[in-house]
Structure formats: structure tokens, C-alpha cells
Amino acid sequence: MPIRTLVWGENVHEQKNQVVADNYPNGMHNAIAKLLSPDSNISTATATLQEPEHGLTVEKLADTDVLIWWGHAAHGDVQDEIVERVAKRVWEGMGLIVLHSGHFSKIFKRLMGTPCALSWREAGERERLWVVNPGHPIAKGLPQYFELENEEMYGEPFSVPEPLETVFVSWFQGGEVFRSGLTYRRGAGNIFYFRPGHETYPTYHDETVGQVLRNAVNWAYNPNRFEWITDAPNRPVEEAIEKIEERGPKLHHGRGRQEGMR
Template identity: 85%
Template sequence: MPIRTLVWGENVHEQKNKVVADNYPEGMHNQIARLLAKDPNISVKSTTLQAPEHGCTEAALAETDVLIWWGHAAHGQVQDEVVERVAKHVWQGMGLIVLHSGHFSKIFKRLMGSPCALNWREAGERERLWVVNPGHPIAKGLPAHFELEMEEMYGEPFSVPEPLETVFVSWFQGGEVFRSGLTYRRGTGSIFYFRPGHETYPTYHDETVGQVLRNAVNWAHNPNRFATITDAPNVPVDKALEKIEERGPRLHQHGEAGFR
């Protein structure tokens, strides 16, 4: 089966900024979806902040193998209930790819458990991305490095947890460097953070960026869901693998749920 991928876009700047609208007349989310659709192994849909429940209903997420998230100006408008729902699906095995300014999204900070802060500058600088993990599936088919002529600078320190793997490191004209491709696992879900994607520049029209995103979707895909990973069952004495006798005082009654 194709990898069912949902592209989530904030869709705010496209409505308010002419430069962004000119870059992405059908919305950034739809341009990202267009890049992904070049892979016949990916089936792609898109949704936005403005959709009911931000397009991340329980039914929609149940039919999503990999979720891609781009946000910037309206992180605070994302409902906490939706954030927790997305987190649950990641824990259960849904892949998550967070792009550019999505580092400050509620869902990324929720799953990282850290500030996710960084240095930045909006000056249209050249970005050179070095592939520092050439054997990684996300780097498949890429050159040793590639460049984006105009991008927003992100600089270290990046206050995220130590990643499982670093795939890309960026250099900018002003001299800063940044860990721009990081992988994580939360529960049974795989997460990839990819730095490029400032909305006033045509980053998502770049074919190499498209290859990274297609590779990332294939990497993040987990064909299985582990729905019970968030359960905390109270195992009865008579269900223990070895025979035991109950002894000592007890806080919970038999079969009673634990405190959360």
C-alpha cells in the first residue's frame, strides 16, 4: 500500500503576505504535497489550521502513516486537544516530519520536552547543507552537499534533546552553523526535523528539498500501529506469569485503573 501522508500547513502567511502568496499561490501545504506526489509510493493529502479540528480528527490521523507539519505565526491557535491527539498517534507509530519554524510548534515541543529555541536572522543568505550521514535513508540519492541560494538563518545552540541521528548540518553566509536534519523516536513513532522552508523564499520549489522530503516520508513510515502503548493495565495476581501470592497492603482494588 502507498504511504498515506498528510501535509499540515498553517496557511496564514499565504493569506496576508503578497510575497508568500506569489511563491505559493495554492498554499505551501499544497506545494509540499506536490513534491511528495512525485514518489508513486506516497499517497498524499493536505489540510490546514482553518479546517475543523485543524484537519487532525481522530479519523484522519487513523488513516495517516506520516504527518508533515509546517507552522509559524499561529502556533498558539492550535488546540491543545489536537496536539495531544497527534502525540498519541506518534507514540502509537505514526511518523512525524516537522519543517522549519515548526520547531516552535506545540506538537514538536510536546514531543521534545524542551524549549526548541535557536538563533535566527532573516537576510536571504545562502545556505549550504552538508550530508554528514551519507548512509542514512533520508540522504539517499543526495550529493555530498547542496545549496539554497536564499534562506533564513538558523544558528546554534538549538535547545532540543540529543538526537538519535544527525543527517544534515547547515552553514550560512554569515558564518553560523546549525544541525538541520535530526531524527528522534518517541514511543514507536519516528520523527524527523528538517530546517529549510522559510515562506518568503521558494524553498519548496527546490527539487533536492523535495528528494529529502520524499526520503523522509519513506524512512518515517511504520506499517504497524501499537494502540496499547499508552495503556497501563492493572495485571491481576492470577494472570502473573509465575504463581504468586498476594501480600501486604494495597492502594488499588482489583481491576481498578491507576492514577494519571
């Protein structure tokens, strides 16, 4: 069964900026989805900010194995209820790939628990991405490095938690470096942050970027779901695996009160 991948995009800059519209006449979300299409193991759908519930309904997320997130201008417009819904699905095992300025999205900050801040410059600089973890599945089939002729600069320090793995490190013409491919796990969900993707440049027409995204979807996929992972059930004495006797004072009395507090 193909990996059901949902590409989420703000779809804001495409409507307001002619350069972005020229780069992505069908929207950035559709361009990203097209980059995934050569992999027959991936099936794609798209959703945008403007749809009811931002296209991230309970039913849609239940049918999603991996969610790809691109945002920039309208992070604050994403409803907190939807952010919590997505976070819960990640904890339960849905994969999440966060792109470029999605580092400041509510969902990435929620899952990282840090400011996710950085320095930046929009000057059309060459970005050279070094593969620093060539044995990682996300780096499969990639050269030692690859370049994007025009990109927005992101510079360290990047105030995110220490990652599980660093896959890419970027160098820019202005001299800055940046950890541009980072993996995390939150609950049962695999998370990958990938830096490139400024909207005024044709990054999501680049074939190597497409290879990275296809690899990342396959890596992030978890066939299992642990829907109980956010539960905090009371385990009464009579259900203990080994027989024990209840003793000492108690704060909670009876299962009903404990359930009512959750």
C-alpha cells in the same frame, strides 16, 4: 499500499503576505505535497489550520501514516486537544516530519519536552547543507552537500534533546552553523526535523529538498500501530505468567479502583 501522507500547513502567511502568495499561489501545503508526487509509494492529502479540528480529526489521523507539519505565525492557535491527539498517534506509530519554524510548534515541543529555541536572521543568506550521515536512508541519492541560495538563518545552540541521528548540518553566509536534519523516536513513532523552508523564499520548489522529503516519508513510515501504548493496566496476581503469591501491604485494592484512576 502507498504511504498515506498528510501535509499540514497553517495557511496564514499565504493569505496575508504578497511575497508568500507569489511564491506559493496554491498554498505552501500544496507545494510540499507536489514535491512528494514523483514517488509512487506516497499518496498525499493536505489539511490546514482553518479547517474544523484543524483538519486533524480522529478519522483523518487514523488514515494517516506520516504527518508533515509546517507552522510559524499561529502556533498558539492550534488547540491543545488536537496537539494531544497528534502526540498520541505518534506514540502509537504514526511518523512525523516537522519543517522549518515548526520547531516552535506545540506538537514538536510536546514531543521533545524542551524549549526548542534557537537564534535566527532573515537576510536571504545562502545555506549550504552538508550531508554528515551519507548512509542514512534520508540522505539516499543526495550529493555531499547542496545549497539554497536564499534562506532564513537558524543558529546554534538549538535547545532540543540529543537526537538519535544527525543527517544534515547547515552553514550560512553569516558564519553560523545549525543541526538541520535530526531524527528522533517517541514511543513507536519516527520523527524527523528538517530546517529549510522559510516562507518568503522558494524552498519548496527545490528538487533536492523534494528528494529529502520523499526519503524522509519513506524512512518515517511504520506499518504497525500500538494503540495500547498509552494504557497502564493493572496486572492482577492471577494473571501473572509465573504463579506467585500475593504478599505485603497494598495501596490499591481491587481492579476497579485502579481502572478508575487512569
